[in-house]
Amino acid sequence: MAADDKTPSGDIELKRSQKDTEAQEVTKESQTFEDLLELAGTNGIWNYGIITLIYLGGIPSALIVLSYQFVGATPEYWCHIPALHDANWTDQQIRDFAIPMKADGKLEGCLQRDYNYSLAASLGYEAAKENLDLITNVVNGTVSCPKRDFNHTQYKSTLVTEFDLVCERRALYSTTSSIVQVGMLFASLTVGHITDLFGKRRTVLVCYLLIIIFGVLSAVSPNVEIFILCKFFMSLFNLARYISVFVLILEFSSKNQRSYTGSISGISWALGQMVLPGIAYQVREWNYLSLALTAPNLMAIIFIWVLPESPRWLILQGRYEDTMKMLKNIARWNKRTLPSDKKLLKMIKSINIKDDDNNVEDTGKNLLKRAVSRLKDLFQTRSSSISTLIMFFSWFTTAFVYYGVSLSGSNIGSNEYWYVFFGGLVEIPSVIILIPLAHYLGRRPCLIGTFVICAVTSLGALGVQGDPVWRMVLSLAGKFASIASFLLVYLISAELNTTKARTLAVGISSVIARVGSMLTPYVVDLIGDENPTAPATMFGVVSCVAAFLAFFLPETRKSVLPESHADVANLKSKKKSESQLTLQDTVASSPSSE
Template sequence: MGLDEVMQAVGPRQLYLLCLLTVLQIFVAAHAVFMTIVGATSPFHWDFGNLPSDHSQDNTTANESQQFRHWLRVTNKSEIHRHVHFDPGFSSVITEWFLIGDASYKINMASSMYFFGVLIGVITFGQISDRYGRKKVYLTGLALDILFGIVSGIAPTYQIFLALRFFVGVNNGGMSLVSFVLLQEYVPVSYWAITGSLQSLSFAIGISLYALVGYFIRSWRVLAIVINIEGVIILLPSLCIPESPRWLYAQGRWSEAEQILESFAKKKGQQKSVVSLKPPTAQNVGEKANVLDLFRHRILLERTLVLMFVWLICSLVYYGLTLSAGDLGGDRYLNIALSGLAELPSYPICLFLLSRTWSGRRRTLAGFLLVGGAACLIIIFLPETKGTGLLSVVISQTPAILGKLSISAAFNVVYIYSSELFPTSVRNVGMGICSMSSRIGGIIAPFVPSLKSIQVSLHFVVLGVAGLLAGVLCLLLPETLNKPVPEKISDLYGIAHHKRDIVVPQASVVNPAGESSESEEDFAADEGTALIQ
């Protein structure tokens, strides 16, 4: 029996690992949208000399605002502390370090620094885990993520806080990538789409839960520490998880892989099954390729450029809507919670459309991007709501919710679609380039909401136009539904598709009754790339 067949019937231990690493995404999401609450603006008024007193920031005239901004630039911190008064029932990094006026860009800088750290993390952690193992890198990244997250809650200065947000991003993004791969390698290939979607679902739930916790904990320092307590709760049971059996096999550590597979195959009340792996007898023969091939061949170049742009826009619009959710009018916490809940229906919808011949991959992706872009443009025509009730918020935020649902579905679809467009020989490097492109979108996204200082709806215009353009460009790509996945770059040019000689491991399982079966499988399945929102 092949190795994947050994894991075909998911056992209790695999379900436990699935739950543990899926819940982890709730913790990952809290750090990804951390600044939506701890970087929230707070009403304030000032009282200084000839400046108008007891005026909120939102009610000043242009001349008063100009005077105040000039005063902020030329006044030392102690003076600002004495004459600027924030809402005493709320604290954030803004109230902590007076990030107002010309210093308000530092709020977005903290978010961008986090996503820049994620970019570094996904590049480095994947390579390190290939060499030293998934479990060690995952545990190290999670522990450091928690450590830097807690320390950021007690950072004495903004500069230290900014540096800590970078290190949180490195470890959070890298650890999340490795945990995704680790979970996929715990289960059969046939379960990968389900496990990947469950992790995305958990990420969306994490956004809503973060808003709920933030509603009750108004001190940003306490909130920063509390969200890392969940990380500690996940870290402790993670100390006992097994290494990836697929990685162990690839390293030639047969006996260790066999022991893990035996524990997976064991059912409650049954005797231990015996798994015997046999090493391959020859070397894989295949096309050698590298990242330069993505840009050397015309067809592959067109696909790569379009997909890089689509991934960037998916990340830009996703985080642009998420990070601006609190500024859409009404209650900030309710808006953020609805932003997360809006994603939940997107995953079953896209799974349904992906398998239909009338929609397929290309039309599904293009459709979600076009709807998401159109929803962003509709927002600019809506009047700002002043009500905080659930009904008024839901009605007024329907376009934003629709946009978030659509872009979440597009983000999920583009991962599946991209893996089918790239030939096997360059699939990992192709997905890696696309993932890096999406991180660039994440770095830019925190600054998009700040465009409202130029024009109140300009950021939604940018997000809407970007979504529409990405949707149109998707139509240039070929459909992949029910079509063979290209194995080599030459397959893209219509050259005869010759099946490669695939060297596979052999595995035999002896069940408690003593019966034995043996077969071959393609163990060299692509590792995959995590979709880190």
């Protein structure tokens, strides 16, 4: 009978007793929110469920940012000649008769031969060709045209065909893509302060609503200027949402999980990019396509009930009871035992007292003071100044090359649908492979390697200009490397700066990255139209410079996130082993952690 005492229920009670004992022991040592999170559980059903849901919410982000390749696709075009259209000439007859050819064999879409087209229309196609001397105004002369016709074989309509965004209006076309980056720039500057004031949950839900509203408005835009305005606000709220949910993921992850939970967030972006061409292939009219790409944001309805608020924000707002309820809910789903409500509340309040010592009231005047103070913090020492400037250039290069490669599908002569799909597909192994490489080899070697690959693939594409297959292969290899460098610059920027300057450093770096991505459409569209080899050359040269400069960055692998300038200086001469990392040494690399 003694053996029968060890029943399953007895084992469960013993385990619960052990958990209670562990909880009491940890309570004595709990000093940070990470300790409380460990008590509630970081590897349970709740954590994985919320993180998965948040990841799925990131899929629509790629649809908004990269939709330009299909909503704004540019089909073949040529001058619209009313007299010949009225005479019922076919498009092929008009192109053969009136449109000159470029040296590369493509139509000169912005020019037409200097003929008397009224006379040509009265003569008819065959007679006009036989009597060119009668209808020619200037021998071998060409003139510009105010309006174009488009080939609608692949696309029934696009933003370009709707608003004639070619020739003298081509810069306006590039602006429809660049404005997305402008909106993201404004989001980078403001989202931290917005979430500080209103919390991340409220910010995310409002952003979803506004994205849907402006997405619908963009689809019914009466002119391209209204469309550009709508895209600005869509991209602004899109990045604000993305940053907010990214920070939430980090806040609900332990220190050991952050290296991969932050990186894996890139997979949701890649999935969105892979879904995009499938939707675009089925919907060939730009306004209906805009609506279709906005529709996935309706998943926000689920978030109304399940998306949690940032626990750190709740603590800083003095909402201790709400924080305790959240921790108890997490512990219930994860089957963990917490201390008594009284002790738990005391622990939460003690964390708040510690945080408040370093917190500045978020009034407009104090926000400006804090921003200026933290900006100086980035350039406090010679070593930190060098690292900061190198990282600024690394961010610029990463965004410049990544978006350059992403938007170059039509320029390399490949199928745009497959190009975008494979572009998303290569990002997934890039993220997965990067995690162990950055962990075992270090951040700096990986960053140098990604820039070298970007340089080799960009410059290598110059040697295979006539082979679209090889150009696509090299372009996708560059995409593989550039997405990895994007994740690395985020990580390194967080690990190189002190607690006070961390968020500002990432914020300013993101702004600089937006400058690079804003320039990309003009490089790809305008400069690329004039000189097809120029974009790849620019991407390659900039990547070479970034790879060289990265040699002068300190290695941050196995280092505790620095709290002071002395810690930053020690990064170049001292490395801590992983066994030295503790929860007390680690701080969240997010706005709410400061």
